[in-house]
Amino acid sequence: MPRNRQPIKVYVDSNKPHGAISGKVPLSEGVIVLSNDNPVAAAVGAWEWVSVIRLATMQVIQLIEGGEGYGVATVLRMILRIFPEASVVAMNKGAFVQELPTARLRWCGKVVRRPRRTSTAGILLQLVGWASTWWRASKHIADALGPETVILHCHNQVTALIAAMVRFRRKGRTTYIILHYHSKMSRRLWGLIRFAQVQLLGRCVDVIVCVSKAVSLYWQGAACDLKTIHNAIEPLANARLTPDAKQQDGRNAMLIAASLSAEKGHLVAVEALRLLKAMGVDLQLWIAGGSLDQSQNPFVSVLRERIVAAGLADSVLLLGEVTMVRELARRAWVGLQLRSTPEPFGLWSLEAMEAGLPLVATNTGGTPELVRDGIDGLLIPPGRPDAIAAAVLRLHRDPLLRQKLSENARLRAKAFSVDAFKHKLSALYSELAS
Numbered sequence: 001m002p003r004n005r006q007p008i009k010v011y012v013d014s015n016k017p018h019g020a021i022s023g024k025v026p027l028s029e030g031v032i033v034l035s036n037d038n039p040v041a042a043a044v045g046a047w048e049w050v051s052v053i054r055l056a057t058m059q060v061i062q063l064i065e066g067g068e069g070y071g072v073a074t075v076l077r078m079i080l081r082i083f084p085e086a087s088v089v090a091m092n093k094g095a096f097v098q099e100l101p102t103a104r105l106r107w108c109g110k111v112v113r114r115p116r117r118t119s120t121a122g123i124l125l126q127l128v129g130w131a132s133t134w135w136r137a138s139k140h141i142a143d144a145l146g147p148e149t150v151i152l153h154c155h156n157q158v159t160a161l162i163a164a165m166v167r168f169r170r171k172g173r174t175t176y177i178i179l180h181y182h183s184k185m186s187r188r189l190w191g192l193i194r195f196a197q198v199q200l201l202g203r204c205v206d207v208i209v210c211v212s213k214a215v216s217l218y219w220q221g222a223a224c225d226l227k228t229i230h231n232a233i234e235p236l237a238n239a240r241l242t243p244d245a246k247q248q249d250g251r252n253a254m255l256i257a258a259s260l261s262a263e264k265g266h267l268v269a270v271e272a273l274r275l276l277k278a279m280g281v282d283l284q285l286w287i288a289g290g291s292l293d294q295s296q297n298p299f300v301s302v303l304r305e306r307i308v309a310a311g312l313a314d315s316v317l318l319l320g321e322v323t324m325v326r327e328l329a330r331r332a333w334v335g336l337q338l339r340s341t342p343e344p345f346g347l348w349s350l351e352a353m354e355a356g357l358p359l360v361a362t363n364t365g366g367t368p369e370l371v372r373d374g375i376d377g378l379l380i381p382p383g384r385p386d387a388i389a390a391a392v393l394r395l396h397r398d399p400l401l402r403q404k405l406s407e408n409a410r411l412r413a414k415a416f417s418v419d420a421f422k423h424k425l426s427a428l429y430s431e432l433a434s
Contacts, residue, residue, distance in 0.1 A: 058150070058433055059148050060083060060429060061106065061145070062076060063159045064089070064096070065155075065156065065158070066092035066097040067095055069259060075155075075180075078421070083425075091108075093110075134162045134165060137162060138165035138166045141166045148173075150170075150174070161201070161204060163177045176206045178207045178209055180211075181210055182211055184342075185365060198222050202221070202222025202223045203224070206432065210228045211345040212365065213228055214344070216228050218342075230416055231416065232421035233354050233416055252283050252333055253285070256286070256336040260303065265340060267306055268383060269285055269338055270306050270307055272386075272388035272389045274385075281392070285312070286332065288320075289319075289325070292320040334402075335348075337352070339362055340364070341364065343366060343367050353409035356407070357406070360395075361378070361379055362381065363382075375412075
């Protein structure tokens with residue numbers, strides 16, 4: 001092929017005469033479609049090559065646990081909405097699966113999903129014990145998929161390992177695996193956990209979708225391709241407050257929305273509120289997200305005890321699991337994102353900014369890619385209640401700064417649009433198809 005010439009990709013529907021296009025293939029610059037009106041002789045110049053990609057029989061499958069948490073479930077809903085042809089294979093009939101239309105669910109099992117122990121040794125023991133269960137599930141999944149070419153789009157490490165087993169069982173049938181990584185960036189055992197992840201999963205999958213550049217750096221060294229696709233957010237349609245949200249007077253409320261765990265910064269937020277009270281700043285703390293059942297989450301009792309010990313029982317509101325976080329953000333005075341471990345890319349941060357809520361956030365992981373210090377939020381080091389108190393006090397004393405951050409946050413959130421997300425993910429699917 002002559003120098004400086006690029007191959008032209010020609011998308012063909014093999015089920016239609018003369019390669020007429022099915023209409024489902026995303027068109028982009030450099031793509032020529034064969035049809036009755038555009039024969040190959042007219043479409044291709046003398047010096048270009050043609051690569052033919054048959055997409056008519058390709059399936060895009062979201063391989064999931066079934067009981068995804070708020071952030072991953074939100075991303076999945078968006079993917080299923082913008083790719084109506086995609087279907088779902090679930091390991092378990094959790095809450096997320098139960099909201100799916102039956103037509104979107106290809107297969108659902110009864111598979112133990114994720115390690116519940118917190119120690120490294122406990123997690124490893126559970127993984128070994130469950131490997132045989134995953135292997136049996138992979139046979140059912142392989143049988144359910146049929147002979148077509150398949151993209152298995154996974155959303156955690158366990159489902160990526162199961163996808164690798166499915167690919168092994170589908171020998172002779174084309175299977176691509178995407179790991180969409182929303183999870184922790186582990187530094188346990190002096191980095192050995194990360195090394196094992198990179199070496200194992202990096203060879204099991206074809207592409208790792210990284211939700212931030214920080215996540216991409218975490219996966220450096222993997223044998224597969226790395227693609228950075230930031231999370232996205234849609235403007236809240238008909239942003240009317242629910243009755244529960246209307247009952248909350250948020251004019252002096254700090255809002256933190258995160259699952260209840262020590263690493264998410266709830267205890268640090270309580271201590272920061274105590275410091276602010278001592279300075280004469282009258283604020284409340286709203287904590288949204290996660291069940292308040294102490295039998296399910298022992299951290300709940302730790303949090304309650306800390307609140308009482310700090311004398312803040314009347315100033316901290318535990319909201320539990322909520323469905324109206326974005327509405328609450330429109331009532332609150334300031335948002336908090338206080339994760340102490342690296343945050344891959346906090347969806348809560350994006351939701352707060354879309355609502356125009358000034359954000360005080362820890363400068364870990366992918367957060368600085370979203371929140372620009374002093375422009376659309378204030379960044380602080382993790383685990384520092386004094387730094388939180390100082391940032392909140394600054395906003396309290398400077399209403400103009402708070403207003404500027406609020407306006408800029410709304411504009412910043414628009415940069416993370418669903419259209420941009422869809423374009424990048426469509427390009428990835430098409431690239432695998434080629």
